[in-house]
Amino acid sequence: MTLALSGKEIASQLEEKFPDSIVESSQDYLVVKNDFLLDVAAFLKNTPGLDFNYLNYVTAIDYYDHFEVVYMLSSLEHNHSLVMKTRCYDRENPVLPSVVSLWQGADFQEREIYDLMGIKFEGHPNMKRIFLWEGFPGHPLRKDYM
Amino acid sequence: MEVSGVRKYIYSDTELDREEGQIIEDLKANSQPTIPDPDQWLDEKPEQNILLTTVDWFINWGRRSSLWPAICFPACCAFELIAANGPRFDLARFGMEILRASPRQADLMITAGTLTWKMAPNVRRIYNQMAEPKWVIAMGACAISGGIFASASYAVVPGYNHIIPVDVYVPGCPPRPEALIYGIQMLQKKIAQKRNVDIGKLVRR
Numbered sequence A: 001m002t003l004a005l006s007g008k009e010i011a012s013q014l015e016e017k018f019p020d021s022i023v024e025s026s027q028d029y030l031v032v033k034n035d036f037l038l039d040v041a042a043f044l045k046n047t048p049g050l051d052f053n054y055l056n057y058v059t060a061i062d063y064y065d066h067f068e069v070v071y072m073l074s075s076l077e078h079n080h081s082l083v084m085k086t087r088c089y090d091r092e093n094p095v096l097p098s099v100v101s102l103w104q105g106a107d108f109q110e111r112e113i114y115d116l117m118g119i120k121f122e123g124h125p126n127m128k129r130i131f132l133w134e135g136f137p138g139h140p141l142r143k144d145y146m
Numbered sequence B: 001m002e003v004s005g006v007r008k009y010i011y012s013d014t015e016l017d018r019e020e021g022q023i024i025e026d027l028k029a030n031s032q033p034t035i036p037d038p039d040q041w042l043d044e045k046p047e048q049n050i051l052l053t054t055v056d057w058f059i060n061w062g063r064r065s066s067l068w069p070a071i072c073f074p075a076c077c078a079f080e081l082i083a084a085n086g087p088r089f090d091l092a093r094f095g096m097e098i099l100r101a102s103p104r105q106a107d108l109m110i111t112a113g114t115l116t117w118k119m120a121p122n123v124r125r126i127y128n129q130m131a132e133p134k135w136v137i138a139m140g141a142c143a144i145s146g147g148i149f150a151s152a153s154y155a156v157v158p159g160y161n162h163i164i165p166v167d168v169y170v171p172g173c174p175p176r177p178e179a180l181i182y183g184i185q186m187l188q189k190k191i192a193q194k195r196n197v198d199i200g201k202l203v204r205r
Helices: A007-017 A037-046 A106-117 B013-030 B055-064 B077-085 B120-129 B140-145 B177-192 B199-204
Strands: A022-025 A030-032 A054-062 A067-075 A080-088 A095-097 A120-122 B108-112 B135-139 B168-170
Touching: A007 A022, A007 A030, A007 A037, A007 A080, A037 A080, A037 A095, A054 A106, A080 A095, A106 A120, B055 B177, B077 B108, B077 B135, B077 B140, B077 B177, B108 B120, B108 B140, B135 B140, B135 B177, B140 B168, B168 B177
Parallel strands: A030 A080, A095 A120, B108 B135, B135 B168
Antiparallel strands: A022 A030, A054 A067, A067 A080
C-alpha cells in the first residue's frame, strides 16, 4: 500500500531549503506559501528520495475568506504520497502559479478549477474554460454563486 | 501401452471418415435431376393479388412500422433503452431494432438522458440532420423537464422541448423498457392518424 509521508517531516526538510515557505504542516498535509509553490513543487519532484513524479489530482476549496488548492502527489518509484496545499486570499482576481511545466496531468484540472472556481493559473499554456462555454457568467462552484 | 498408428484417438478416425463418406454417398444417390423453380405464380391472374387501401394508410403503415432511432443518448436512460433493444424486451418486434449511427438514415430520436447546454448544440445538429418525416420521444424526467437538475443547475437544459419539438413524453427516472415500448406504441398511433395526401388539392388540379 502507498505510504502517506508525514507533512511535518517534509516541511522541516523544506524549511531548510526554502526559509519561510511553509505556512502550516501536520501529519496529513503541508501548506505552502503561494510565492514558493513552483520552487517547492520542483524540489519535491526532483529530489532523490522524494521523487514525486506523479500528480494524482489538483482540486480547490472555497472557504469564503480564502481559496485552498490541494495537490495530491505520489512517487511511483518509492510508492509514497504527500498532500500539498496552498492558499489564495484574493477573491476578486485570484492567481496561482501553474504546475503544468512539472506535471502534464495538471493541464485539464487547472482549467477545471479556473472554470468552476475562477482561480487563474499563471504559466498555463491554455488557460480557458473547459466545461462551461465562453461567456458564462461567474464561476459556479464558488460558495457565493447564485 | 503402445498406441498404434491407426487408432490414434478414442474413436477410429478411419471409421469416422467412412461414416462421413457414407453420408455424402447417400445424398448423392438420392439427389434429383434439377428441381424446377416454382414459378406458376407468374401465370396466376392478378385479381387474386389485389388489396384495396388508402394511400394515407399505406404510407403511415410504412412509416410507423420501421422507425429507426438515431443515436442520441447523453446519459443513464440509455441503459434502459439498451435493455429495451436487447433480447428480453426485444424492440425489434416493433420494427425498430436498427440504431442508426448516421442521423441521415434515422427518423426517430429517443432522447435518453440529461442534456447540458454545452451538449445542446450537438443534439440540435443531430436533429437537423435527420431527414423528414422525423419524430422525437422525450425519454425520462431529464428529457421532459430537466428532472432533478431542473431547478438547481446552471448547466442543464430544462427539457428537450426548449430546443427541439417533442412528440411523445415517457416519464420515469429512468422509465422501464415497458414504458418506453408503450411510448413508442403511442407514437405509432400518432403517426397512423397523420394525413399525408390533400384530396382537395388533388381534385382541384
